[in-house]
Amino acid sequence: MSFDQLGAELQARKKQSLYRQRRILQSPQAPEVIVDGKACLAFCSNDYLGLANHPEVIAALKQGADLYGVGGGASHLVNGHSQAHHALEEELAEFTGRPRALLFSTGYMANIGAVNALLDKRDAVFQDRINHASLLDAGLLSGARFQRFLHNDADNLDNRLQRTEARRKLVVCDGVFSMDGDLAELPAICQTSAAHNAWVMVDDAHGFGCVGQQGRGTVDHFDLGSDQVQVLVGTLGKAFGTSGAFVAGSEELIETLIQHARTYIYTTSMSPAIASATRASLKLLQQDEWRREKLNHLIQRFRSGCEQLGLPLMASPTPIQPILVGEADRAMAISAALEAKGIFIGAIRPPTVPQGAARLRVTLSASHTDEQLDRLLDALSDVMAGLEV
Numbered sequence: 384m385s386f387d388q389l390g391a392e393l394q395a396r397k398k399q400s401l402y403r404q405r406r407i408l409q410s411p412q413a414p415e416v417i418v419d420g421k422a423c424l425a426f427c428s429n430d431y432l433g434l435a436n437h438p439e440v441i442a443a444l445k446q447g448a449d450l451y452g453v454g455g456g457a458s459h460l461v462n463g464h465s466q467a468h469h470a471l472e473e474e475l476a477e478f479t480g481r482p483r484a485l486l487f488s489t490g491y492m493a494n495i496g497a498v499n500a501l502l503d504k505r506d507a508v509f510q511d512r513i514n515h516a517s518l519l520d521a522g523l524l525s526g527a528r529f530q531r532f533l534h535n536d537a538d539n540l541d542n543r544l545q546r547t548e549a550r551r552k553l554v555v556c557d558g559v560f561s562m563d564g565d566l567a568e569l570p571a572i573c574q575t576s577a578a579h580n581a582w583v584m585v586d587d588a589h590g591f592g593c594v595g596q597q598g599r600g601t602v603d604h605f606d607l608g609s610d611q612v613q614v615l616v617g618t619l620g621k622a623f624g625t626s627g628a629f630v631a632g633s634e635e636l637i638e639t640l641i642q643h644a645r646t647y648i649y650t651t652s653m654s655p656a657i658a659s660a661t662r663a664s665l666k667l668l669q670q671d672e673w674r675r676e677k678l679n680h681l682i683q684r685f686r687s688g689c690e691q692l693g694l695p696l697m698a699s700p701t702p703i704q705p706i707l708v709g710e711a712d713r714a715m716a717i718s719a720a721l722e723a724k725g726i727f728i729g730a731i732r733p734p735t736v737p738q739g740a741a742r743l744r745v746t747l748s749a750s751h752t753d754e755q756l757d758r759l760l761d762a763l764s765d766v767m768a769g770l771e772v
């Protein structure tokens with residue numbers, strides 16, 4: 384059998400401006416990067432606090448490699464659970480105010496593992512309709528009855544919970560929505576969930592480090608505890624600047640995951656050197672309040688700049704500041720025009736976002752300067768005027 388069919392599908396995707404292509408990054412993650420041999424100013428990384436290339440984090444990685452080597456060598460349940468992993472878990476438990484935390488190799492795997500350890504076909508899962516793909520996939524894979532509720536709509540969730548007879552009910556949402564940048568309406572969602580005896584799972588991949596006291600995330604921002612949010616997920620590849628993820632919660636939750644989460648059990652542990660690096664970044668993330676202050680300053684400056692230019696922003700208080708542009712081809716044209724001016728911003732297209740809601744996903748980092756932000760605003764002003772918004 385030939386691959387002609389695949390070739391035709393790929394061609395069709397190109398025609399619709401939906402084809403994805405990778406760039407080669409030839410420098411560390413920073414505002415100024417080299418991409419495909421060209422220097423440019425980037426506004427598309429998730430390194431919100433500028434820790435991915437921080438000297439202390441790099442030093443901790445090297446030291447971790449000296450102490451524990453590079454590879455995890457085995458799964459956590461066999462011989463791959465190092466002292467560095469264990470210490471990081473204890474520090475993450477303290478950071479999140481939960482009895483325990485458990486490391487996973489990626490956020491995708493943490494979500495698949497947690498939902499599938501908790502639910503099967505006797506159960507029901509309720510997801511905000513714009514949840515991250517890994518959460519949606521986790522729910523679908525579990526075999527539980529799967530429902531999506533209207534974005535941030537606790538009344539819609541309430542209706543759905545009312546009509547469900549299931550052994551367990553799990554309500555799942557992002558803490559900060561990754562393509563819109565808005566916060567989950569957690570107080571209302573938790574209240575509704577509690578009224579129906581449903582557990583709440585929050586994936587705060589984009590909230591940790593940016594939101595809440597000392598960067599303790601969206602759940603902390605709303606002053607909610609483990610009685611309201613029983614399953615708390617964080618990823619380490621964003622504001623933490625390293626890689627991996629964790630689930631935090633009760634003793635029973637974590638022990639259940641150790642027994643049943645297949646993406647925990649059947650995989651090699653993350654590099655112990657990465658765990659060491661993450662311990663250093665956790666310290667910086669908590670103590671460097673100036674990084675969050677700087678980020679908030681940049682967010683305000685960007686939003687007021689866009690307002691003056693008449694650019695349609697979304698209601699986001701976070702470093703994710705998408706500019707809605709509509710169709711995919713338009714998003715690609717704007718992104719290409721910005722690139723010609725040396726500015727790199729990701730165009731986000733369907734199916735990642737709904738049809739007609741393509742956007743430039745601007746992300747800000749504490750390591751951007753005011754001057755760099757103003758260069759972005761100037762370029763946006765030129766490009767958008769050229770395209771007649």
Ligand SMILES: *Cc1c(COP(=O)(O)O)cnc(C)c1O
Pocket residue numbers: 488489490491492494515517557561586587588589618619620626627628
């Ligand atoms: C990035 C992201 C993930 C995936 O985390 P990785 O560690 O990159 O696999 C999961 N959930 C959300 C909301 C994310 O933004």
